[in-house]
Amino acid sequence: MSRTILVLGAGKSTSYLLDYLLKKSEEEKLLLTIGDLHPENIPTQFSSHPNCQVIALDILNDENRKRAIASASIVVSMLPPKLHIKIAEDCIHFKKHLVTASYVSNEIEALDKEAKKHGLVFMNEIGLDPGIDHMSAMEVIDRIREKGGKMLLFESFTGGLVAPESDSNLWNYKFTWNPRNVVMAGQGGAAKFIQEGTYKYIPYQKLFRRTEFLDVQGYGTFEAYANRDSLKYREAYGLQNALTLYRGTMRRVGFSKAWHMFVILGMTDDTYIVENSEGMSYREYVNLFLPYSPTDSVELKLRHYLKIDQDDIRWGKLLELNIFDSSKKIPLKRATPAQMLQYILEDSWTLQEDEKDMIVMYHKFGFEMHGRKQQIDANMVVLGENRTFTAMSKTVGLPVAMATLQILNGKINTPGVQIPISAEVYQPILSELKTYGMAFREYEVPYLGYNPDNVGG
Amino acid sequence: MSRTILVLGAGKSTSYLLDYLLKKSEEEKLLLTIGDLHPENIPTQFSSHPNCQVIALDILNDENRKRAIASASIVVSMLPPKLHIKIAEDCIHFKKHLVTASYVSNEIEALDKEAKKHGLVFMNEIGLDPGIDHMSAMEVIDRIREKGGKMLLFESFTGGLVAPESDSNLWNYKFTWNPRNVVMAGQGGAAKFIQEGTYKYIPYQKLFRRTEFLDVQGYGTFEAYANRDSLKYREAYGLQNALTLYRGTMRRVGFSKAWHMFVILGMTDDTYIVENSEGMSYREYVNLFLPYSPTDSVELKLRHYLKIDQDDIRWGKLLELNIFDSSKKIPLKRATPAQMLQYILEDSWTLQEDEKDMIVMYHKFGFEMHGRKQQIDANMVVLGENRTFTAMSKTVGLPVAMATLQILNGKINTPGVQIPISAEVYQPILSELKTYGMAFREYEVPYLGYNPDNVGG
Numbered sequence: 001m002s003r004t005i006l007v008l009g010a011g012k013s014t015s016y017l018l019d020y021l022l023k024k025s026e027e028e029k030l031l032l033t034i035g036d037l038h039p040e041n042i043p044t045q046f047s048s049h050p051n052c053q054v055i056a057l058d059i060l061n062d063e064n065r066k067r068a069i070a071s072a073s074i075v076v077s078m079l080p081p082k083l084h085i086k087i088a089e090d091c092i093h094f095k096k097h098l099v100t101a102s103y104v105s106n107e108i109e110a111l112d113k114e115a116k117k118h119g120l121v122f123m124n125e126i127g128l129d130p131g132i133d134h135m136s137a138m139e140v141i142d143r144i145r146e147k148g149g150k151m152l153l154f155e156s157f158t159g160g161l162v163a164p165e166s167d168s169n170l171w172n173y174k175f176t177w178n179p180r181n182v183v184m185a186g187q188g189g190a191a192k193f194i195q196e197g198t199y200k201y202i203p204y205q206k207l208f209r210r211t212e213f214l215d216v217q218g219y220g221t222f223e224a225y226a227n228r229d230s231l232k233y234r235e236a237y238g239l240q241n242a243l244t245l246y247r248g249t250m251r252r253v254g255f256s257k258a259w260h261m262f263v264i265l266g267m268t269d270d271t272y273i274v275e276n277s278e279g280m281s282y283r284e285y286v287n288l289f290l291p292y293s294p295t296d297s298v299e300l301k302l303r304h305y306l307k308i309d310q311d312d313i314r315w316g317k318l319l320e321l322n323i324f325d326s327s328k329k330i331p332l333k334r335a336t337p338a339q340m341l342q343y344i345l346e347d348s349w350t351l352q353e354d355e356k357d358m359i360v361m362y363h364k365f366g367f368e369m370h371g372r373k374q375q376i377d378a379n380m381v382v383l384g385e386n387r388t389f390t391a392m393s394k395t396v397g398l399p400v401a402m403a404t405l406q407i408l409n410g411k412i413n414t415p416g417v418q419i420p421i422s423a424e425v426y427q428p429i430l431s432e433l434k435t436y437g438m439a440f441r442e443y444e445v446p447y448l449g450y451n452p453d454n455v456g457g
Numbered sequence: 458m459s460r461t462i463l464v465l466g467a468g469k470s471t472s473y474l475l476d477y478l479l480k481k482s483e484e485e486k487l488l489l490t491i492g493d494l495h496p497e498n499i500p501t502q503f504s505s506h507p508n509c510q511v512i513a514l515d516i517l518n519d520e521n522r523k524r525a526i527a528s529a530s531i532v533v534s535m536l537p538p539k540l541h542i543k544i545a546e547d548c549i550h551f552k553k554h555l556v557t558a559s560y561v562s563n564e565i566e567a568l569d570k571e572a573k574k575h576g577l578v579f580m581n582e583i584g585l586d587p588g589i590d591h592m593s594a595m596e597v598i599d600r601i602r603e604k605g606g607k608m609l610l611f612e613s614f615t616g617g618l619v620a621p622e623s624d625s626n627l628w629n630y631k632f633t634w635n636p637r638n639v640v641m642a643g644q645g646g647a648a649k650f651i652q653e654g655t656y657k658y659i660p661y662q663k664l665f666r667r668t669e670f671l672d673v674q675g676y677g678t679f680e681a682y683a684n685r686d687s688l689k690y691r692e693a694y695g696l697q698n699a700l701t702l703y704r705g706t707m708r709r710v711g712f713s714k715a716w717h718m719f720v721i722l723g724m725t726d727d728t729y730i731v732e733n734s735e736g737m738s739y740r741e742y743v744n745l746f747l748p749y750s751p752t753d754s755v756e757l758k759l760r761h762y763l764k765i766d767q768d769d770i771r772w773g774k775l776l777e778l779n780i781f782d783s784s785k786k787i788p789l790k791r792a793t794p795a796q797m798l799q800y801i802l803e804d805s806w807t808l809q810e811d812e813k814d815m816i817v818m819y820h821k822f823g824f825e826m827h828g829r830k831q832q833i834d835a836n837m838v839v840l841g842e843n844r845t846f847t848a849m850s851k852t853v854g855l856p857v858a859m860a861t862l863q864i865l866n867g868k869i870n871t872p873g874v875q876i877p878i879s880a881e882v883y884q885p886i887l888s889e890l891k892t893y894g895m896a897f898r899e900y901e902v903p904y905l906g907y908n909p910d911n912v913g914g
Binding site: 189190192195196198199200201202203204205206210263264265266269271272274275276287288289290291292294337 | 748751
């Protein structure tokens with residue numbers, strides 16, 4: 001049997017994935033086939049590698065897709081999630097393992113029985129978040145349980161941020177990943193979680209005002225706002241009886257309170273088209289969301305509307321984005337407020353070629369063991385090298401690459417549609433990630449939970 | 458040809474409609490057939506009338522529905538809007554006129570050609586809002602145009618409120634119509650309007666903080682928040698060149714700012730189910746939306762969260778609703794936050810049998826005539842008699858009833874799917890409404906527009 005790995009989609013986030021597999025290709029006797037709609041965009045350092053071949057592939061072309069999948073030993077899809085299902089069906093048909101970094105959709109989940117029947121590993125959610133979060137959390141949770149502990153609290157936070165040395169704006173933020181996801185963050189439903197056994201819901205209009213702070217040794221203080229569904233992995237992690245479950249997104253302190261201004265103004269709305277968006281100035285855009293006045297300036301209207309004092313740092317943050325500039329224009333036709341905001345933000349927040357990003361992940365594990373409540377905090381910081389070899393691409397791509405090789409080599413072999421929560425998966429991968437500098441630091445801290453004195457309501 | 462009027466759906470809002478038609482039945486030789494799923498709920502004052510017959514009718518039963526429509530001269534549907542289409546299709550088939558108080562759906566609009574071909578009048582939006590608003594606005598707009606005026610500004614506001622004599626709570630509000638519509642008001646997209654030629658958008662999270670005030674002689678001051686789409690009737694009214702178009706909903710002053718608390722807390726959200734909603738106390742419900750604390754009271758957490766001082770009237774409004782009561786329980790299974798809020802509000806805001814409601818409508822018409830900018834303000838106040846004969850039922854039901862009779866008598870005869878914006882429709886109906894005490898008072902006021910000095914931006 002040939003050892004051909006088919007990687008579908010060679011976007012920005014695949015630099016480390018391709019690099020890893022090609023570096024292993026001699027010793028592991030791998031052939032790498034990269035299928036992409038625009039193969040000309042694949043860096044020559046990969047495409048010119050002797051063990052690499054590149055094919056132009058439109059994934060919606062059934063014949064070409066099936067041919068590519070049929071001739072591979074294992075398939076890795078880095079394509080947008082909605083394209084996975086056709087690939088997964090072909091993988092069932094041609095009996096190929098499949099690896100993705102995407103959330104398990106209902107359609108993919110429905111293939112579980114078929115995958116098991118044919119002994120196929122369909123590994124999903126094995127990037128950063130989801131991915132490293134699953135593995136690093138389950139490694140600690142399993143360890144606590146093995147020692148007889150009972151989980152009380154699990155909180156988990158991830159942030160894709162700018163590295164301290166490239167952190168040069170008042171927001172302490174630059175786009176290091178899909179900007180649209182940042183603009184749309186938190187929309188589509190209230191955030192839901194449990195604190196001390198009580199359900200809590202935060203609507204979008206308060207989401208960015210309900211942050212909690214986190215200290216990361218050597219990197220200072222961060223804040224986190226709640227993810228939409230913190231209960232998503234309650235069953236998968238076996239945390240049905242935990243009193244507190246909370247998942248969040250990390251930002252530098254102050255980002256969320258400032259972002260809240262965009263939410264309240266209505267600038268993150270993606271549900272309608274702005275009339276005459278094309279050619280609109282940044283200033284006119286801002287004025288769309290403010291009351292009409294024949295005399296008052298856009299600046300003063302906004303300050304009054306959001307109750308921003310002159311010495312409020314949020315004011316500096318707004319000025320820094322040039323949002324009151326009447327000469328800067330938005331070229332987008334028939335755009336939503338969210339698309340227009342994204343354009344304005346990209347104008348300021350785009351990572352430069354030599355700038356570095358940073359990934360931060362933070363877990364809290366509260367548990368009771370031998371009658372004593374305890375807590376372990378664990379965190380990991382990963383820095384990028386430049387705009388191509390980013391920490392994001394590293395933390396997403398390497399777990400995918402490692403899992404692919406482990407599956408190809410039969411080390412990971414439990415079949416079925418799965419996410420990386422079993423020791424068979426997380427042990428070898430976490431261990432190998434450490435050799436790439438991706439390690440969690442653990443701290444024993446007092447267990448406070450959210451109810452140190454067990455009082456009140 | 459028989460003169461049978463088939464009224465489908467005899468809910469709360471049909472008391473005046475049925476009363477009007479039965480009172481006219483002798484002189485106009487009318488037979489009234491009421492088709493309803495629960496005919497036993499129809500008051501005997503109607504069902505026992507010699508010119509009235511009542512039939513049990515499930516509108517989804519094709520055979521029964523077709524039989525009822527085939528034997529009528531004209532059909533009035535007071536059923537929920539989504540049920541209209543089957544009725545309308547039958548009306549085409551059996552060549553019957555149709556009258557509804559509902560918005561024209563795309564499906565109904567698509568029947569325009571067929572209706573015209575058969576000379577059928579399909580009259581829609583002929584209740585209060587939409588209905589009387591269309592007619593009263595077009596009557597003034599047409600008059601201004603006939604005199605050579607050019608429309609600059611049109612604003613229109615309607616409120617379904619409690620009459621001053623029954624206005625006994627701090628919110629100055631009780632439910633006089635479908636409570637769910639009140640809880641859901643403003644959701645589903647940003648409010649959109651034009652002020653002085655500039656598009657303006659207000660997101661839901663600011664909607665209830667962007668009110669404008671309106672004085673109604675003899676009734677004091679009201680406030681209005683923007684409806685979702687003020688541009689909806691721009692073409693229908695011929696207002697493509699007007700600089701200001703704004704439609705809003707009227708409340709007593711202070712209602713909106715207090716309602717905004719529910720919005721910000723997330724209590725009006727109808728997109729998810731609250732875990733364990735059944736049997737939850739009002740207090741526990743409120744606590745779902747507040748940060749966890751082992752010691753702080755729900756009251757203090759809420760006050761702090763919403764920055765409400767102790768002497769803020771909004772605090773009194775909350776207390777009046779008993780929302781901190783831990784003995785009052787919500788019995789709803791698998792309910793959304795919005796459904797639970799509705800339950801709590803109905804506990805306080807239900808109109809008592811002897812209490813009266815009130816309808817207020819307010820239009821502003823700005824125009825230029827003979828080189829001079831002028832403005833006409835027009836308003837109408839209608840008071841209900843009791844919980845059955847409400848102002849809402851009167852203002853919705855009477856225009857429907859009058860239009861039905863006018864169509865039956867061939868006075869309104871322009872065929873097609875339409876709304877009441879032509880003089881053929883509004884003249885006889887507005888004129889007859891006056892005899893029922895529903896008249897607009899007009900005032901010439903200085904035209905200020907939104908830009909009295911034509912300055913600034």
